[in-house]
Amino acid sequence: MTAPTARLRRALVALCCLGLLSACASLPDSSAPQALGSLDHQPTSTAPTPPIAGREPEQLLLDFLQATADPSDRHQAARQFLSPAANTQWDDAATTTIVDSQPNTLRESRTGDNATYVIRARKIGELAADGSYRAADGTLETKIDMEKVDGQWRVKDLPSGVIVEQTAFAKSYHRYSLFFPNPAGVAMVPDLRWISVRKDQLAQRLLGLLSAGPQTALSPAVRNPMGAPVAVRGQITKANGDPENVGVGGGGVGVDFSGAAALDQPTRDLMAAQVVLTLSSADVAGPYLLNADGKPLDDKFANGWQRSDVDAKSPDVVGRNRIGLHAVRDGSLVAVTDSGIAPAPGFFGTTHTLQSVGLSPDGQLVAAVAKSGRPDPEPERTLIIGTYDGQGGFPVATGGTFTRPSWPADGGSAWSVVDGDRVIRAVHDRATGNVSVQDVDIAELVAAAANSSSPRAPITELRISPSGARAALIANGKVYVAVVVPQANGKFALTSPLPLAIGLSTPAVTIDWLTDEKVMVGRDGNVDPVAGVLVDGSEFKSQTSQNLTPPVRVVSAAPDQEYVADSRAVLELTRNPEGREDYWREVPGLGANAVPVLPG
Secondary structure, three states, X not given: OOHHHHHHHHHHHHHHHHHHHHHHOOOOOXXXXXXXXXXXXXXXXXXXXXXXXXXXXXXXXXXXXXXXOOOHHHHHHHHOOEOHHHHHHOOXXXXXXXXXXXXXXXXXXXXXXXXXXXXXXXXXXXXXXXXXXXXXOOEEEEEEEEEEEOOEEEEEEOOOOEEEEHHHHXXXXXXXXEEEEOOOOOOEEEEEEEEOOXXXXXXXXXXXXHHHOOOXXXXXXXXXXXXXXXXXXXXXXXXXXXXXXXXXXXXXXXXXXEOHHHOOHHHHHHHHHHHHHHHHHOOOOOOEEEEEOOEEOOHHHOOOEOHHHOHHHOHHHHOOOOOOOEEEEOOEEEEEEOOEEEEOXXXXXXXXXXXXXXXXXXXXXXXXXXXXXXOOOXXXXXXXXXXXXXXXXXXXXXXXXXXXXEOOOOOOEXXXXXXXXXXXXXEEOOOOOOEEEEEOEOHXXXXXXXXXXXXXXXXXXXXXXXXXXEEEEEEOOEEEEEEEEEOOOOOEEEEEEEEEOOOOOOOEEEEEEOOOOEEEEEEOOOOOOEEEEEOOOOOEEEOXXXXXXXXXXXXXXXXXXXXXXXXXXXXXXXXXXXXXXXXXXXXXXXXXXXXXXXXX
């Protein structure tokens, strides 16, 4: 290849990478990043393209890094680029590192038959063997040795693990949600996984992952009815017993589970829900014929389950707003109705001392942060719990500051952070009306204070997911998600903090759950002030800012609604039915200082 031709080729490759990067980069502040992949892609061909003969070592190395995106047959496509010894020694099952663009290859040395290159790139994520993703930051730097084998350059020595450029990753890997019931069995908790598999093998792979159980960090917060001794028995087929092309097009899915006959009916129902939600959310169509040791898992569904049969436990249904929009305006709680703005009945609608409010999902209970009315040096704020239409509230805690209260879907407790470093639960006994306050153990949350990936006080926002399995929080201006773990003594702990939205140039100021898989974040500044972030950090997608007047003060969200309070009003996100850009539309009558309140 001539020098001009080589330069032209490199320029074209660079232009292509820049174009792809603008659509898929992880966290730029001036554009809208996209998901790493979508569900309609298929993994690369089962007949991998062999290395190009006569390739120079630098180009062969780049070809190898592109081939690592296909994990089929233990990365068979990439193994073609290895020497026989390296092929034997390479541990491709270690962590997969995703980098933001084609890595830089820096030649360290080269002789006639040997060469050494240093690979350098910016990390954006890491993928574990079970498909779980973790957002990452920093620079990856590693050394790769090459040698000539039968006159062709091959990789001689390389570190364990796989390096994948994100646009190549997006072509092979796709995000799917496994579902596991929360301890109470009232809601399913999504567990996001990134896998690469053909469509006709997808059902088998997803059910295998369900059997293996949730990610280690999430495990204490969920149950797994599909765990041992339950196992898939025999071959997964279509509903009519056909074993070919299961999950491709229609035809449904038939599965027989050994060990399931011993389960009680409520546990069988939970298992059916997790299977049906997992498969249907991956576009593996029903009906779903589920058997327990050769007999129907439930005689009522002998002809197959449909998604509608289990949708009540879907996180999006559990988190749906059932009581309408409320707001805190001039220190009072008001309801936004079709006929206008009306004070809430009872105490919370007549007082003018409220700072923030959390409504239980059924709308019956209110947790409110109010001015204490006490003189200095007494605490300035009080957390009050009461009924929505009651004539009074019960003070349960005092402090200098409280985060706005947050309720999980079961409505049993309101969570808040006192003075930036004390997390509490106000537990309401609906039978007696009594309220008790519990401290939440956050020792693990802040144990590694010197670790930049751990939260640091003050915690200025804390929101519990609808399923109750996770908590989203803002600590020192950064976004995290933690796991909510029940303790043997009836209390709770926050564990396994995972940083999200890594690399934001301005501090996050407000957060809420859009769904159990995604949080909505508002941050300082005029550039992309509102964004959605997946709970594994694999996607950061800026929301439209049309009609917003930053700064954004509060975001409040539900699966079917999104609200913000900016510098001048409360606004609702309006989806444009004609396909044009979404926009924010003012909620009339609330004014400049109101704060939107949705249940949860």
